[in-house]
Every structure is written in structure tokens, then in C-alpha cells.
Amino acid sequence: MQSIKTNVAIIGAGPSGLLLGQLLAKQGIDNIIIERVAADYILGRIRAGILEQGLVDLLHEADVYQRMDEEGHVHDGFAISYYGKAYRIDLHELTEGKTVMCYGQTEVTRDLMAARKTSGLSTYYSSSNVTLHGIETAHPCVTFEQDGVSYKLECDYIAGCDGFHGVSRQSIPADKREEFERVYPFGWLGVLSDTPPVADELIYCKTERGFALASMRSSTRSRYYLQVPLSDKVEQWDDQRFWDELKLRLPPESAASLVTGPSIEKSIAPLRSFVCEPMQLGKLFLVGDAAHIVPPTGAKGLNLAASDVAILYRLLNKEYNENQANASQRYSELALSRVWQAERFSWWMSNMLHDFKDDAGKANNMDQKTFERFMKSELDFYLNSKAGQKVIAEQYVGLPYPEI
Structure with missing residues (x-):
């Protein structure tokens, strides 16, 4: 077995792992990334494209922003069409100048991969049998295999950035974590x-x-979504059926101007809210989807992972460069305070905008008609009140990162 060493072992080469690695390296903190799939597979994932100001600022701090600034689209607002009537949420006005950036997660990942390669930082793609050891000891390590060679990576800390189905969260014993879920x-x-x-x-x-x-x-390039039953299959939705249904759900003036064409990617994604507590055990930290999932309604998935990265990177910087021993032990507490706020907003947006049929009423211990009346009253208030729109806008652009 070949032995290698680093300060921080990062499990997962998605955007959160790559961003964490880039930020740590900028502060002289060595890190190695281990990823179970190939780089091309990661770049083939189609994901979110709305970046909060906090993530935009973080990419500038990581010095990975040039293409984003050139090709991204700054959005001053967005619209909520409520049974055909459109309400514009003016983010810029309601949040004293804050905006969001439209720039695809795939492009963020591509930029971070290029920056990591330029920096000469080590990444082991297509690794197998990735196993975490000694996470509650002073000397954790990660073992894995690549191209027939077995490796032992000795490190000070492990950052689990390997998603909901990754090995990191499962490495925390079941009796030492609690999971909260809404499917x-x-x-x-x-x-x-x-x-x-x-x-x-x-x-x-x-x-x-x-x-x-x-x-x-x-x-x-456009990205469109329709709410569909979980029983539906992609094969049931040819392009013509999709465009026809989308036109029926868009505001009339938008439907009239919709340009259609062949789909280049089509998929059905289930929605869930999920949080694992705590987000750390010993020397292991859970980052992004390894610790939490949000429904995409509030555009919080990638952005919430970025806030985890910002918190962990700054705490580790205090340990390595500012001699603040055990600063990283505050990670879970600080991260979860923002996680639950984003979970609540995404849950609220999902409740407001989707058709739940009988499910939501049962989940909230009321009959469906009563539930629908509450949701209609709620949405009427928020959309027709400047104070209500301000609440939506402040959460959409992203709440401030915790003070470190």
C-alpha cells in the first residue's frame, strides 16, 4: 500500500469539494481530493444555475471568477406567476442592491477543475473502495484504490463533500447522528x-x-421544469408533450413567445428535504449534500453547500494560520444555523407553489381544502405586500454567512 500525506483529505470532486480545496490552497493549507467517478462524468451532471451573492464573492476570493463574470447573467429579480398573474420580486430594490447570478453549476465545476489543475493540486479520480478510518482519533486516514494501486492517505482532517449517497455520512455511526427528512x-x-x-x-x-x-x-440555452407525479417516466414525455404542457402553465404572454426545440437533456428528479445532525464527528466534517438536501424550489442546493465551504475553510484557516486551536469544532453549530434557515425557505416555497393534492393536507393534520385556503391566503399576503415580497427577496438572495 502506498502512503501519502496531506493536511485535509477531501472526499468528492463536485463543486463544494473543489471550491474548498481551492480556498484552502490559497491559504497554504495542503489538500488532496479523492473522487469515485471520472471528471467527465461530473461535468455531465446538469444542476442548478442561480448563484447567491455569497457564492459569487467566494468564487472571487478563490480567484475563480473570470469566466463567470464574463458569461454569467446578473438577475435583479424574478417573477412568480400566480394562476396566470405575474408578480415581479425586485431583488435589487428590496435587498438594498443585492442580486443573484445565473451561471450553471456545470460551468462553476469546470472552472474549479481548471483552476485546480493549473495550481498543480492532487485529485484522484475514478477511485474505488474509499474508506474512512479513525475519524474520532488524532490521526484519521483514508484508504482507496486507483488503477490497481492501494493508497493510504494520512491527514489532519477529512471533509466529506461526496453527496447524499457518499461514504462520508455513512462513516458516522448511526447512533451518533440524527436524520430529518421530508420526501x-x-x-x-x-x-x-x-x-x-x-x-x-x-x-x-x-x-x-x-x-x-x-x-x-x-x-x-434554456432550462424548464414541470411538476409531475413520481410514477411518471421520462419516456412518457416526448418533446412535443413537454412543450405543450409548459405553455399551459406559463403566463399567457410568456407562452405566446416561447421558442421550442429539441431537448438535449431530459430527466425527472425527486424532491426531498433532508438534514443530518451533527455535521461533524471528530475530524470528519460533512459538507453540502452529504449533510443536507433541499428541494430545488428556492435555488438553495449549491448555495447552501457554498456556505458550508465558507464556514469550514475560515475555521480551518484560523487553526492553521492564526493559531486558534480547535476552532473547527464550531463547524456543525455554525453551519446548521444557516442550513435550517435555507431548509425552511425551500420548504415554504415548495408548499406555496406546488399542487400537493391530498398529501400536504395530511402532512399538516388538516383536510386538503383547508390547507389550500391557508396556502392561498399566505401567497396572497406575501405577493401583494411589499413587506412580504421583501421577506422573499432577502432569503432568495441569501442570508448572511455566520460571523467567524
């Missing part, structure tokens, strides 16, 4: 197409036929 009774059917977006800003649609979202990746 939603529908999924999102997503289509990516090389067509101009139907609008310059996102449109969230609540309709009698179910939820829809008009999003984008660039001025020539």
Missing part, C-alpha cells in the same frame, strides 16, 4: 434545450395544472 409526493421533469429563454429572469409558476419553472443557462 415530497412529486418530482420535477427538467428539459435543457438550445433555445433562447422565454424571459430575461426566472418565472416560478403556480397553476391549477401544477408547478412550472422557466429558467436559463445562457442567452441561448
Whole structure:
């Protein structure tokens, strides 16, 4: 077995692992990334594209921002279409100048991969049998195999950035973690197409036929979603059926201007809210989807992972460069304070905008008609009140990161 050493072992080469590695390296903290799949597979994942100001700032801090600044689209607001009537949430005005950036997660990942390669930092792709050892001891390590060679990576800390199905969370004994979960009774059917977006800003649609979202990746590439039953299969939705249904859920003026075309990617994603507590045990820290999942309604998944990265990177910097022993032991407490706020907002947005049929009423211990009346009253208040719109806007652009 070949032995290697580093300060921080990072499990997972998605955007959170790559961003953490880049930020640590900028502060002289050595790190090695271990990833179970190939780089091309990671770049093939189609994910979110709305970046909070906090993540944009973090990418500038990591010196990985040039292409984002050139090709990304700053959004001053977004629309909520409520049974055909559109309400614009003016983020810039309601949050004293804050905005969000439309720039695809795949592009963020591509930029971070390129920066890591330029920096000469080590990444082991297509690794197998990744196992964490001694996470509650002073000397943890990670063993793995690559190209027939067995490795032992000795380190000070392990950052588990390997997603919901990764090995990191499962390395915390079941009796030392508590998991909270809400599985939603529908999924999102997503289509990516090389067509101009139907609008310059996102449109969230609540309709009698179910939820829809008009999003984008660039001025020539669009991303659209429809709420569908979990029993649906992608094969049931040819392109024509998708576009026909989307037109019925968009506001009339948007439906009239929609440009359609062949899909270049189509998939159905289930929705869930999930949190693991605590987000650390000993020398292991859970980051991003390894610790929490949010429904995509509030555009918080990637952004919430970024706030985990910001907290962990700053705490480790205090330990390595500011001689603050055990600073990292505050990680779970600080991260969870923001995690639950984002979980609540994503849950609220999902409740407001989706058609739950009988499920939501049962989950909230009331009959469905009563539940629908409460949700209608709630959405009426928030959309028709500047104070209500301000609450939505402040959470959409992202709450401040905790003080470190």
C-alpha cells in the first residue's frame, strides 16, 4: 500500500469539494481530493444555475471568477406567476442592491477543475473502495484504490463533500447522528434545450395544472421544469408533450413567445428535504449534500453547500494560520444555523407553489381544502405586500454567512 500525506483529505470532486480545496490552497493549507467517478462524468451532471451573492464573492476570493463574470447573467429579480398573474420580486430594490447570478453549476465545476489543475493540486479520480478510518482519533486516514494501486492517505482532517449517497455520512455511526427528512409526493421533469429563454429572469409558476419553472443557462440555452407525479417516466414525455404542457402553465404572454426545440437533456428528479445532525464527528466534517438536501424550489442546493465551504475553510484557516486551536469544532453549530434557515425557505416555497393534492393536507393534520385556503391566503399576503415580497427577496438572495 502506498502512503501519502496531506493536511485535509477531501472526499468528492463536485463543486463544494473543489471550491474548498481551492480556498484552502490559497491559504497554504495542503489538500488532496479523492473522487469515485471520472471528471467527465461530473461535468455531465446538469444542476442548478442561480448563484447567491455569497457564492459569487467566494468564487472571487478563490480567484475563480473570470469566466463567470464574463458569461454569467446578473438577475435583479424574478417573477412568480400566480394562476396566470405575474408578480415581479425586485431583488435589487428590496435587498438594498443585492442580486443573484445565473451561471450553471456545470460551468462553476469546470472552472474549479481548471483552476485546480493549473495550481498543480492532487485529485484522484475514478477511485474505488474509499474508506474512512479513525475519524474520532488524532490521526484519521483514508484508504482507496486507483488503477490497481492501494493508497493510504494520512491527514489532519477529512471533509466529506461526496453527496447524499457518499461514504462520508455513512462513516458516522448511526447512533451518533440524527436524520430529518421530508420526501415530497412529486418530482420535477427538467428539459435543457438550445433555445433562447422565454424571459430575461426566472418565472416560478403556480397553476391549477401544477408547478412550472422557466429558467436559463445562457442567452441561448434554456432550462424548464414541470411538476409531475413520481410514477411518471421520462419516456412518457416526448418533446412535443413537454412543450405543450409548459405553455399551459406559463403566463399567457410568456407562452405566446416561447421558442421550442429539441431537448438535449431530459430527466425527472425527486424532491426531498433532508438534514443530518451533527455535521461533524471528530475530524470528519460533512459538507453540502452529504449533510443536507433541499428541494430545488428556492435555488438553495449549491448555495447552501457554498456556505458550508465558507464556514469550514475560515475555521480551518484560523487553526492553521492564526493559531486558534480547535476552532473547527464550531463547524456543525455554525453551519446548521444557516442550513435550517435555507431548509425552511425551500420548504415554504415548495408548499406555496406546488399542487400537493391530498398529501400536504395530511402532512399538516388538516383536510386538503383547508390547507389550500391557508396556502392561498399566505401567497396572497406575501405577493401583494411589499413587506412580504421583501421577506422573499432577502432569503432568495441569501442570508448572511455566520460571523467567524
